[in-house]
Amino acid sequence: MSDKVRGPLANRYTDLVGIRHPVVQEGMGPFGTTRLAAAVSNAGGLGTVSVPGTAGDLHAAAAELRRSIEECATRTSAPFAVNIPVGHDRNGGIATFARIYLEAVFAARRADAGMASRLRVLTTSAGFPAGLTARIHDEGMIHQHKVGATQHAVKAVEAGVDVVIAAGSEMGGHAPASGMHTFVLVPNVAAAVDVPVVLTGGVRDGRGLAAALCLGADAVALGTRFAATTDNTEWHPAYRDALVAAKEGDDLLTDGVFGPCRMLRNPAAEKMRTATVSPAEKIAAMRRAQIEGDTDNGLVLMGQVASGISDVVTVAEFLPRMVDEAAAILTSLQPTEERKR
Numbered sequence: 159m160s161d162k163v164r165g166p167l168a169n170r171y172t173d174l175v176g177i178r179h180p181v182v183q184e185g186m187g188p189f190g191t192t193r194l195a196a197a198v199s200n201a202g203g204l205g206t207v208s209v210p211g212t213a214g215d216l217h218a219a220a221a222e223l224r225r226s227i228e229e230c231a232t233r234t235s236a237p238f239a240v241n242i243p244v245g246h247d248r249n250g251g252i253a254t255f256a257r258i259y260l261e262a263v264f265a266a267r268r269a270d271a272g273m274a275s276r277l278r279v280l281t282t283s284a285g286f287p288a289g290l291t292a293r294i295h296d297e298g299m300i301h302q303h304k305v306g307a308t309q310h311a312v313k314a315v316e317a318g319v320d321v322v323i324a325a326g327s328e329m330g331g332h333a334p335a336s337g338m339h340t341f342v343l344v345p346n347v348a349a350a351v352d353v354p355v356v357l358t359g360g361v362r363d364g365r366g367l368a369a370a371l372c373l374g375a376d377a378v379a380l381g382t383r384f385a386a387t388t389d390n391t392e393w394h395p396a397y398r399d400a401l402v403a404a405k406e407g408d409d410l411l412t413d414g415v416f417g418p419c420r421m422l423r424n425p426a427a428e429k430m431r432t433a434t435v436s437p438a439e440k441i442a443a444m445r446r447a448q449i450e451g452d453t454d455n456g457l458v459l460m461g462q463v464a465s466g467i468s469d470v471v472t473v474a475e476f477l478p479r480m481v482d483e484a485a486a487i488l489t490s491l492q493p494t495e496e497r498k499r
């Protein structure tokens with residue numbers, strides 16, 4: 159990649175993926191992030207298209223995912239990713255819905271070589287992607303996998319994964335059962351593996367990016383901050399308002415579709431703690447918040463970082479500003495001749 163394309167914090171991760179800045183907008187299924195992903199990729203980061211959910215007619219959902227991928231490709235000429243939570247089946251393999259989604263991604267790429275050159279990264283999460291890496295490589299993609307524990311990072315790298323996303327418990331959405339905080343997890347993971355590491359959970363500005371790089375990460379992956387942007391036009395505006403209004407302690411961790419899930423503490427979330435709610439009902443409640451804007455009776459997935467978000471920003475302005483802020487912090491931390499004396 160030419161220096162013109164490399165940003166001030168370019169590194170082995172940005173070079174591998176072919177992006178300008180080490181900033182990822184990570185998947186936020188079952189919510190549509192197609193236009194948001196394109197905006198992030200256009201701003202020099204890596205945008206991610208999300209899956210529509212895991213309940214209902216999976217082939218219809220896979221067709222929706224393919225349309226999202228195709229739409230994203232029309233909106234950006236930069237690299238982008240797709241996130242697929244892989245879950246588990248009864249035999250310890252990946253869930254059926256994940257196989258159907260993966261085939262939709264591969265089919266979309268095979269049908270359009272131009273798009274395939276930009277849809278470079280397949281991110282998996284919420285389960286171990288047993289046996290998948292070789293297939294993803296055969297399809298010409300980079301395999302990025304999200305983990306919440308160091309032993310899972312090591313296992314993923316042994317299986318051939320190219321990039322590990324180290325997810326801290328403060329993150330929005332499905333959070334690792336290990337309960338590890340990014341501040342402890344990321345240095346552990348960075349010491350244990352020799353592939354690029356992306357920190358996810360709790361980042362909202364250049365300070366978080368600089369801190370992540372200091373902890374040994376190569377990049378950061380944000381969810382909640384990107385959800386509260388003007389480019390997130392696929393969600394009801396009330397969702398963004400709820401994120402901006404959230405204060406410390408307004409989140410809770412309860413059982414989601416794939417294990418613990420962090421969300422806004424509201425009547426719908428409180429109900430999940432006491433009543434038995436099926437995965438299909440949970441996904442419907444997530445969509446109720448996202449599409450209808452019912453932030454009381456719908457599930458508002460969000461990270462603890464919402465407590466520090468007080469405005470709705472524009473990706474094109476926010477992302478380069480965040481990178482410049484991080485670069486300035488890192489420069490200011492370098493020992494000057496005077497400080498060395």
Ligand SMILES: Cc1cc2nc3c(=O)[nH]c(=O)nc-3n(C[C@H](O)[C@H](O)[C@H](O)COP(=O)(O)O)c2cc1C
Binds near residue numbers: 184329358380381459
């Ligand atoms: C609304 C929402 C939906 C999410 N859905 C997914 C998902 O489908 N797959 C996944 O791997 N992570 C999902 N996550 C987690 C994000 O990809 C990301 O790792 C997380 O938001 C980072 O923490 P932050 O919210 O503090 O930035 C979701 C997060 C949010 C807030």
